[in-house]
Structures are given as C-alpha cells and as structure tokens.
Amino acid sequence: MFGWGGHVLRIDLSKRKFVVQSLNSSLAQNYIGGRGFAIKTLWDELPPGADPLSPLNKLILAVGPLTALPIPNSGKLLVAAKSPLTGGYGDGNIGSWLAIHMRRAGLDMIIIEGKAEEPTYLYIENKGDEFRVDFNSAEDLWGLDSFTTEDRLKRIHGSDVGMVLIGPAGERLVRFATIVAQKGRSGGRPGIGAVMGSKNLKAVVMRGHGDVKVADPALRKMGVDAIVATKSKPNYPFWMRQGTTSTVEWAQEASVLPTYNYTEGQFDEYEKIGGFAVERSKVVTRSCPQCVMACGHVVKDTEGELAELDYENIAMLGSNLGIGDLTKVAYLNRIADMMGMDTISLGSTLGFAMEASEKGLLKDKIEWGDYKRAAEVAMDIALQRTELGRLLGKGVKAASMELGPEATEFAMHVKGLEISAYDCHAAPGMALAFSTSPIGAHHKDAWLISWEVQRGRFDYTREKVEKLVEMQNIRGGLFETIVTCRFPWVEVGLEIDWYFRLFKAATGMDMNMEVLSTINNRIYTLIRAFWIREYGHWDRAYDTPPAKWFKRPLSKGPLKGAKLDYDGYQKMLSWYYELRGWDERGIPRKDTLRHLGLDFVIPQLESRVNLN
Numbered sequence: 001m002f003g004w005g006g007h008v009l010r011i012d013l014s015k016r017k018f019v020v021q022s023l024n025s026s027l028a029q030n031y032i033g034g035r036g037f038a039i040k041t042l043w044d045e046l047p048p049g050a051d052p053l054s055p056l057n058k059l060i061l062a063v064g065p066l067t068a069l070p071i072p073n074s075g076k077l078l079v080a081a082k083s084p085l086t087g088g089y090g091d092g093n094i095g096s097w098l099a100i101h102m103r104r105a106g107l108d109m110i111i112i113e114g115k116a117e118e119p120t121y122l123y124i125e126n127k128g129d130e131f132r133v134d135f136n137s138a139e140d141l142w143g144l145d146s147f148t149t150e151d152r153l154k155r156i157h158g159s160d161v162g163m164v165l166i167g168p169a170g171e172r173l174v175r176f177a178t179i180v181a182q183k184g185r186s187g188g189r190p191g192i193g194a195v196m197g198s199k200n201l202k203a204v205v206m207r208g209h210g211d212v213k214v215a216d217p218a219l220r221k222m223g224v225d226a227i228v229a230t231k232s233k234p235n236y237p238f239w240m241r242q243g244t245t246s247t248v249e250w251a252q253e254a255s256v257l258p259t260y261n262y263t264e265g266q267f268d269e270y271e272k273i274g275g276f277a278v279e280r281s282k283v284v285t286r287s288c289p290q291c292v293m294a295c296g297h298v299v300k301d302t303e304g305e306l307a308e309l310d311y312e313n314i315a316m317l318g319s320n321l322g323i324g325d326l327t328k329v330a331y332l333n334r335i336a337d338m339m340g341m342d343t344i345s346l347g348s349t350l351g352f353a354m355e356a357s358e359k360g361l362l363k364d365k366i367e368w369g370d371y372k373r374a375a376e377v378a379m380d381i382a383l384q385r386t387e388l389g390r391l392l393g394k395g396v397k398a399a400s401m402e403l404g405p406e407a408t409e410f411a412m413h414v415k416g417l418e419i420s421a422y423d424c425h426a427a428p429g430m431a432l433a434f435s436t437s438p439i440g441a442h443h444k445d446a447w448l449i450s451w452e453v454q455r456g457r458f459d460y461t462r463e464k465v466e467k468l469v470e471m472q473n474i475r476g477g478l479f480e481t482i483v484t485c486r487f488p489w490v491e492v493g494l495e496i497d498w499y500f501r502l503f504k505a506a507t508g509m510d511m512n513m514e515v516l517s518t519i520n521n522r523i524y525t526l527i528r529a530f531w532i533r534e535y536g537h538w539d540r541a542y543d544t545p546p547a548k549w550f551k552r553p554l555s556k557g558p559l560k561g562a563k564l565d566y567d568g569y570q571k572m573l574s575w576y577y578e579l580r581g582w583d584e585r586g587i588p589r590k591d592t593l594r595h596l597g598l599d600f601v602i603p604q605l606e607s608r609v610n611l612n
Ligand code: PTT
Pocket: 076, 091, 092, 093, 094, 095, 096, 178, 184, 185, 186, 187, 188, 189, 190, 244, 288, 295, 308, 309, 310, 311, 312, 313, 336, 337, 340, 341, 342, 343, 344, 444, 479, 480, 483, 484, 485, 486, 487
C-alpha cells in the first residue's frame, strides 16, 4: 500500500505498554486518514457514554497520505478525542514537526489510552519497523508553561525532534485547553488538551527515521510545481504581508467582526488591530513545518515579549472584548499560548463574562476593554484559582447554565463549542455552517461567509445550503483526511485539482469530487451517529445558532436592525438534512447508513433513537 505508512502505534499509559499494529487497508480506502481514522477508531473502540476526562477516552494523533510530502504546507497533524467541552466528537488540525516524524517512521496514527499514574511524557523512536516508546517522568515539567516545556524537552532530546504538549490549562482540565506545538501552534479547540491532561500526559516527543513511500516518483516534481503555482498566485505577496489578519478590515466592512460578545458586527477601533497595524508591528513570521504561506504574524506585546497573531485571535481577544490595542491583544494571546488554551473559546468566555458582569449576573467585576482584568481572569481560568476561574473554565455553555436562563441567551456557542470570529446577525448561511460543523461552532469545515456576503446575505436559499455542503466536502472531507493545510487552496486559490493529482501520485488511488463527496458523507454521517450515541438522543436545537442572533438586532452600523429569521433558518436546516440523507430531526436515515457502508452503527443507534 503506497501513500500510507501502514502502522498504528497503540500506547497504554496505565500499563506502560505499547503495540505496533498494521493499518487496515479498507480503513485507508474508505476513510483516507486524519479525521476519518479518528472517528472510525472512536466509534469502534470508545465505550458509549464514556466520560471524556476518564482513562476510557482515547487520544488520537493521525496524519494522512499527503502529510509531510514535499508539497505545499504539509506539516499538519490531526488531534482528536471525545470532547470534554461538548460531549461529542472533537478534533483540531495542528502544525507540528511530530507529523513529519510520524510519517518518517511509517506511522499513520498513534492511539493513546488509559492514564499514567504519575505525570509522564512519551519519547518515541523507530529503527525500521522496530519501535521504542519510553514512558518518562514529567514531574519536573508539570506546571510549566508550554514555551518552557518545549525548551526543556529540546535540551533533553535535541532540537530536531517533533513534539506536542500541554500547558497548565490542560493539566487543570480547562475544558477548552488545547495541544500546543512550536510555541504558538495550538490545536484541538474542543478541549483535546484537557484530555491529554486527564491522562497525566504532558508531552509526546518523537524522532522518526525512514522515508515516505509513494506510488509515483513523479510526485516530487509535481509537488515542486504545486509550490511554484502557489507562490505565483496574484494574492500571494499580499498574503505574505498580512496573512489572515487582513480579515479584520474585511470583517469590519462586511459588519461581521464580533464586537462586545457578538452584540455588534463593527468595532470603532478596528484599524488599531487590523491587518495593516499587524504589518507595521510585525517582528517576524512563523509557520508550521513545510509551509510556504506562513500565517503566524509575531508582534511585541505590552511586556515586550513576542506573541503570534491570526485573525481569529485578534477578533476574539480584541473587538469581541472591546480592546482596540494590538499590544494588549498580543498579551492576552501569549497568555493563551503559554497556558495552552484556545484563543477563540477564551475570547468568547471573557466576552460572556463581561456581558454577565454588565448585567449584574456575576458578583465579580470585569469590564469591556479592561485588558488587565481580562488577563487576570485568563490566568485564573488557566490555573483554576478562584470560583470565577473554575466557572469560566467549563466554557460558556456550562457557565451560562450555572448562571441561569438570562445568561443562556447570550452564551455564544453551538453544541458547547464557542463560535469562531464571525458575527452572523446578517449571515444565515454562515450561521448554518457553524451549526452543522461536526465539532461544534468552528469555521474550518465551511467558511461560507465571504461567498454569502457577495451573493446575498439576507437570502435563505437552497443554493446556499448546497454551497455549504460542497465546502464541507472539500474542507472537511479532503483537508482533514489528507491532513495538509487548506490555505494554499482557500487563501491564494491553488486549484483543487492539484490535490487530486497529488493524491493519485501518492497512493495510486483516484480522487475526484464525486469520490470525495461519498467519503465525506460517510465521515460526517459517522460523526453525527457518534454525537447521537453519546448524547442518547438528538434534536434540531443542537444544530441551531445562539438566541442572540435571532432576538437582539444589530444596534448600529450599516446593517442596523439586522437579525436572523428563525423560520428561514429552519427551512435551510431542513434542506441541509435532506442533502445529507438525514431525517427531519437530524438523524441519519437507515438507507443513508447502508448506502455509505455504515450498517454497523444501526444497532447502537436503534437502541437510542427510532431510525427512519
Ligand atoms: C484552529 C483555531 C484557529 S483557526 C485559530 S487562528 W485561524 C486560533 N489560533 C490559536 C492560537 O494561535 N493560539 C491559541 N492559544 N489558540 C488558538 N486557537 C485558534 O485555533 C492554524 C492555521 C489556521 S490559523 C487556520 S485558520 C487554518 N486551519 C486549518 C484547519 O483547520 N485544517 C487544515 N487542514 N488546515 C488548516 N490550516 C490553517 O491552520 P484547530 P495551527 Mg489549529 C497562536 O488547530 O484546533 O483546528 O484550531 O492549528 O497549527 O495553529 O494552525 O485564522
């Protein structure tokens, strides 16, 4: 089998044992890699209803057949588990040298089970098919921030290793703790860092040896051509200057920049935190391994320290909190990176707390725009010091439920995952994208908003839903399974056909939109089955965006008065279910399951819900 390494490394932390297993070829063909491998493994192996923070949960690190190849932006790793934030399927796509080392060693997936008795970190190395896994004490590392931990591990193992690790937030089980790599890459928004912490696992360090075997040696030349094509795109020079941060100006113009906990779509001080401000302040740019489109723009924060910014970080820790100063935003961003917390969820949680404080629902004071207080509360969340930090560390859904019904009206999440940085008062298609994303409200599976703004943002049309499904198939079905960065395609316009040809050269297998659509339907439907199995029931309300966007119109700007229409939204949701072959409740139909080769889920689903 070309394209895949052919090995799965299974590590049991409780027994301090490991085993190397062969990759099942039908898994490779039907699920490709990354997210496909993760959901199939979780469905097959996780005891239904398992507590995500118990030793029963499985931490999955998976690459795909294009990861680490000499093609544009291939240094990515999918991290997944049952999410402690949402109770459903959770994953993230992080740039890390660990992905490169896994591929060199012929590993397609690492499955980490159980719980170490003491704080531990793993060191993995291979010689051909022989693997060594050391279970090392992490007593000296426990409590250290993610930057210091990385420095220490590199001093011990050399700077050429790959690694992922957690910060103090993961150790303390903050529900939106992430996995960190390279002092600024952060992945696994739905609390995958907390799952790692619950296993007493501080880091996974690896040195892999070997080559990735591909079906067609012409891949190398094709990869170089794809890199040249990427760099020749007209938008490439501007991208290199501002990366995702230019989205601040675009979002302001389009009235979708989350402001004051998604109450408004425009922020008066946007220019101070926009792409041009970043360009002026930039000290250096950082990237994932094997990247030709570095997106981490590093600026100095209020303390003169370096912090890496992207659009989401700026919007969620800037306009969403009423903070119009890049150095202050950068300071909050650095706290999140060092502590190992997701910036989107942190920004949403702090915004929620500011609104709750304003409404007198919190006894603690935390005011809009007060970055010092925001930083204090962020540290409190990471270290779980006070009642407030412990409340907010559960995420906005759980925190709002504890504060009561009034608070749930402005808790900005879907299925428990805080919404990424696009206000949807006037963007029903993007609201649907957030609400049907397989991990909760994240933009990675469908960034419909720019298309929607151009095509008629107030329409509730079937065309929008069809476009959404097409985007989900490409972004979720292709990039989350071949496991490379989607930026060459989405940001500068590298044609999707390049990926199909590279896939064929790597694996010998054909790939086109039709194959992709079937594979993604299979993966999406299995993920949906997983949510239903874990929740024990399903309801359209889980696929519906927060109340604020329906009930509280924008109060200023060119779109003053705009809000979502509930009936229009529900009409679009029904079309979405129809296109996916799910029933009116959002539950996959039996014939859909059979058609996609998912017959094996029927008995477990039938024990929880009636299937149509
Ligand atoms: C991603 C999410 C994003 S999406 C951003 S900014 W973005 C935030 N970045 C964070 C950060 O930084 N520090 C921090 N403590 N928390 C953060 N949380 C947020 O995490 C990321 C890039 C980006 S930057 C994006 S869009 C693209 N995402 C991809 C994806 O999802 N799939 C894919 N195949 N390719 C992608 N390429 C791009 O990668 P999550 P990363 Mg990320 C400082 O991990 O869980 O998916 O959350 O991993 O290595 O940082 O790459 O404007």
